[in-house]
Amino acid sequence: MADMTAAWEPVPRSRTFELVLARIEEQIIAGRLRVGDRLPPERELVDMLGVSRAAVREALRVLEAQGVLRSRVGTGPSSGTVIAAMPDAGLTQLLRLHIALANFPMDDVVEARATLERASARLAAELVTEDGLERIRDPLLRMDDASLPREQFNDCDTDFHVAIAEAGRNRLMADMTIAVRNAVRHTLLTAFNKLDDWEKVASRLRAEHHAIYEAIAAGDTQAAGDLVEAHVRGFHQDIVKKITDGTNPPAP
Amino acid sequence: MADMTAAWEPVPRSRTFELVLARIEEQIIAGRLRVGDRLPPERELVDMLGVSRAAVREALRVLEAQGVLRSRVGTGPSSGTVIAAMPDAGLTQLLRLHIALANFPMDDVVEARATLERASARLAAELVTEDGLERIRDPLLRMDDASLPREQFNDCDTDFHVAIAEAGRNRLMADMTIAVRNAVRHTLLTAFNKLDDWEKVASRLRAEHHAIYEAIAAGDTQAAGDLVEAHVRGFHQDIVKKITDGTNPPAP
DNA sequence: ACCAAGTAATGGTCTGACCAAGACCCCAAT
DNA sequence: ATTGGGGTCTTGGTCAGACCATTACTTGGT
Incomplete structure (x- = not known):
């Protein structure tokens, strides 16, 4: 045989x-x-x-x-x-579901966000154009409005990070970054809405965003990457974790 | 109104x-x-x-x-x-098509690979278990066989990088890393097959792989990350770029 | 106790029909 | 000649109903 x-x-x-x-x-x-x-x-x-x-x-x-x-x-x-070419739509959708299924624990998502956004920020600091800078600045300035509702603040926050990702002029990196950011959009909004000391948190985020913007505008790749990574990690560590509990209720 | x-x-x-x-x-x-x-x-x-x-x-x-x-x-x-939970299958498929559509230029893919594999290697160096190390070592040793056909060498190479990604115990990072690696699998194989000085290239890859393994085994996050990034970038820069031309033929 | 034929549940496929949106064509009215 | 409007054709969207193939369970005979 x-x-x-x-x-x-x-x-x-x-x-x-x-x-x-x-x-x-x-x-x-x-x-x-x-x-x-x-x-x-x-x-x-x-x-x-x-x-x-x-x-x-x-x-x-x-x-x-x-x-x-x-x-x-x-x-x-x-x-x-x-x-057509709409990779980030498909990516976002896919990640959203798998995150919901807890195939991807939130800690893993944060790690991925930190990695991707750090790299994106470095690329941005290196390659951003005047036009790209403006796209970053726009949501940045809109967020400075203290009367902005939390939901719209979240939208601007998203726009800000998306603009950075796209400023690096690397579609794959940008799409993955955007998809991961979008996948946690709802989680972040939920966290925002539960906050008591909203104004304090908001101003902290504003400050960090401004610092990131400055680093990118100055072409300081190292600082841009470090600041973004710290921003992403710090936010989830200090803010989201304390608040998000009931999401994805455990099985009975 | x-x-x-x-x-x-x-x-x-x-x-x-x-x-x-x-x-x-x-x-x-x-x-x-x-x-x-x-x-x-x-x-x-x-x-x-x-x-x-x-x-x-x-x-x-x-x-x-x-x-x-x-x-x-x-x-x-x-x-x-x-x-079910098979995120990397869906991810791989999605990336494969979009790369083929040249929505993602190869340079972008390499950048993404470098970013993801660097981060994965750092995680691996930090968190790997004895079991995980063994999974990395296995394809590594199989690649040492000089008579291994190029296609199987490529498979082992894939296994090696996948094992590192999984050793970091972050499913999202691992799945993205794997998906991107898989998406270029065909491209790499094509490049391998076109090589004249295959043995020379293979031994270079072997050496780099061994160095990466040592760094991970030693828990040296910095070295592991740097070596992997250099490995990925160097390989595409020096090998693939010289050879891959006719892939994705330009429109008439 | 064991094996084989029967049977029910389930996804996979096909046919053929009709609906609705959108663009184009043509003719009548201006 | 221009314009307005209605008809019509193409195309994707939806549906109903039927049959097939696979799989596991059931049943009955040895």
Whole structure:
């Protein structure tokens, strides 16, 4: 009998929608489908691939969830299914759910945030343009308004960190940074709303944000990275941890 | 007339599968659905939600693509649709496509790899257990075999970096690190296969790997991080860049 | 006690139909 | 010639209903 040491890998039982998926991915990987290109209409794909429309649609749904596609009804340009590029939407969604599932404990998320935002800030300090600086400054200044409601403060905070991530001009780093930041958005807002000494916390955050901005504007990569990392870690350590308890209630 | 400055955000035209998605996510975010739990059978969801089975299935496909679900046919335990946790599968897939779409230029990917693997190595040096060290050592030693085919060398290389990422005991960091490493797996293999002076490159990689291992084993966070970052950057800079040209052929 | 055939539950697939949004075409009214 | 409006076609979105394949449990015979 033949050599049995090589495990009898079970034949990957492919579902037809996975085959459709594979065909489309082929085109993408091979570079034949590029951002902006239109896919054939669903009904044509059905004929071309010899599968049901449901199978085609399930494959398209997957790609859409990954931010690779965008579908619109109707005729004419901008209709139909086109290759798009919205990686951070897909990333954000994915992280959000897995964080909720506690596959990713909050401490892990903070560590990841610290790592990513530190690196992003360093890139920003190195590469930021005048335009990029302005995008960082805008939410920074809006946050200085002491009467700003907490929810909008949180939004500006998000914008601030997003602007830094994008200033580094590295889409992958930025998208991951943004996705992780977005994934904790709700948690932060909850924490904000539970705070008694809101004004004290807010002014601390403002001060840290200003310092970060200055470091980036000055092109001081080391300081920018250190300040951001301390900002992220400190905030979660000192503020969020004391408050967030009931989130993700443990099983009975 | 009322204030018009607030943009007339178009009502988000929700498709029914998105509503189904939202309901399921609700349960997850609220913690009522946890890893290991089973969802009702598709047909029951259809009755409960008052939508077609196609809509339910499209929603489930999305969650499956994100690594949140796992479906199996048949009866009995382990069949049906259950909440699972396979974040890195979803992440890897997502990054792979977007890298292919050149939404993420290779330089950006290298930067991200350097950042993530540096952080992972630091965590590993700090937290690794004896068991974790062994998981790192195993692929390391297998790579020492000079007769190892390039493809398997690449697999071991992947295993080595994955083992380091997992030794830091931070699932999110590890999954992102793994996903990015996997996303360039094909690119690296292609580069390997084009090399003329393979043995020279291989021994350089071996040496760097051993040094990294030693630093982690010694608990030297600084050295571990620096070595890994240099390893990642140096490899792409010196090896891959010289060789990889035709990948992702430019549009005509 | 054990094995085999039967059966029920479940996801996977397909067909065919209709709906709704959007863009284009064509003709009538100005 | 221009413009307005309605018809129409394409396209994705949704649905209902049926059948298939896999899997585990049940039942009955040896």
